[in-house]
Amino acid sequence: MAVLFTPLTVGDISIANRIGMSAMTRNRADQTRVPNHHMKKYYLQRALGGAGLIVTEATLISSQTSQYDRAPGIWSMEQIVGWRKITNVVHLAGSKIYCQLWHVGRLTSGEPDGPEPGYGPSAIPARGRSRCFHFLPGMPDFGMPREIPDPSIVVTQFKDAARNAKLAGFDGVELHAAAGFLVHQFLDSTSNIRTDKWGGSSENRARFGLEVLKSLVEVFGPNVSLKISPGGGFNDMGMPLQETIDTFSYFIAEADKLKLSYITLFRYNPRLDPIIDGKRCGIPHDILSVYGKLITNAKTFIVGGVTPEEAERLVSTNQVDGVFFGTSWLTHPDLAKRIKFGKSINNMLAVPHLYGDVNMDPRVGYTDYPAVTY
Structure with missing residues (x-):
């Protein structure tokens, strides 16, 4: 595993190892979406646990992008101050941290007393249920979105969020362009x-994401990254295979010209592709072999069910520069140290506590996962 613990330059910063912590929604912010002391402890635990690069949970860029009750935002000064406390302790622990910028678009629930209808590229609702884990019962259907009249306004919102992230002390920002958002x-x-x-065309459909990336680069220079999931499935995403390859190949190639810090390829996962109207939406294909060759300027990361053994093989054979782990970081605050010292990765996921709830102790299934003694 030694290759996983070699330094890597991403953008203009150096990270201590190739083991990143992926963005994962946890819903532990305050009711006003301000990051709090529970979140500070959560991120500090994982920085101390050896994460080379931490990417925050998806962070809302404006009050109009709400889907989850207590997902954090980054549009107000109170939120900036809350995040600053987190970036400070992460840096003191020796890790780097990016803020993942997020707009849910059409993915708001259809509850009568839920959030107002979302805005999407078109007035087409997503089929299926809201929330990330479709196997959880009781989630409402998605609502009917309104078409965004002028997408350039949302591009400006992303840029404003990046400015706020810089004020909050983040090392960079990651554009959430995956998972059906x-x-x-x-x-x-x-x-x-x-x-x-x-x-219309692949080029036109890629325009919004590319304009957002350009606006983020104006703020953070080379410390801007991108996360994509060409395999679809998640949140009712999926085009025919050739259209998928054509669209994402163009988008990735153009994004790479912007000299981003890294591009993360999120592999297809059937567990996140629910059956709707008798079939799955996703398009399973080898994400890394199809798109990895298009990334020549940015570093290449992969995420999605990667084991430590596979991570070692992918990095040592130069197929990727680094690997992001998701659920393993939720359940093991010391994941990188466990990998380094050959400790078991055996904490069980507390599924009922994946998402915060005002009626439950926010520490449970969040900051109470045990580490091991070294």
């Missing part, structure tokens, strides 16, 4: 049927 919705022809410059 807004940028992904623009890319996919099943959710984007616009006839203006933001829809």
Whole structure:
């Protein structure tokens, strides 16, 4: 595993190892979406546990992008101050941290007393249920979105969020263009049927994501990254295979020209691709072999069910520069140290506590996972 513990330059910063902590929604912010002391402890634990690069849970860029009750935001000064406390302790622990910028687009629930209808590229609702884990019972269906009249306004919101992230002390920002959220919705022809410059051809559907990336680079320079999931499935995403390859190949190649710090390829996972109307939406294909060769300027990361053994093989054979782990970091605050010293990765996931709830102790299934003694 020694290759996983060699330093890596991403953008203009150096990270201590190739083991990153992926963004994962946890819903432990305050009711006003301000990061709190529970979140500070959570991120500090994992920085002390050896994460080379931490990417925050998806962070809302404006109050109009709400889906989850206590997901954090980064549009107010109170939120900036809350995040600053977190970036400070992460840096003191020796890790680096990016803020993942997020707009859910059309993915708001259809509850009568729920959030107002979302805005998407087109007025087409996502089929299925809200929330990330579709096997959890009781989640409402998605609502009917409104078409975004002028997508350039949302591009400006992303840029403002990046400015706030810089004030909050983040080392960089990651654009969430995966999992069926807004940028992904623009890319996919099943959710984007616009006839203006933001829809139609692959080039037009990629325009929104590329304009957002350009605006982020204006703020953070080389410390801007991108996360994509071409395999779809998640949140009712999926085009025919050739259209998928054509669209994402163009998007990745153009994004790579911006000299981003890294691009993360999120592998297809059937567990996150629910059966809707008798079939799955996703398009399983080898994400790394198809798109990895298009990334020549940015570093390449992969995420999605990667084991430590596979991570070692992928990095040592130069197929990727680094690997992000998700659930393993939730359940093991010392994951990198466990990998380094050959300790078991055996903490069980507390599924009922994946997402915060006002009626439960926020520490449970969040900051109470045990570490081992070294």
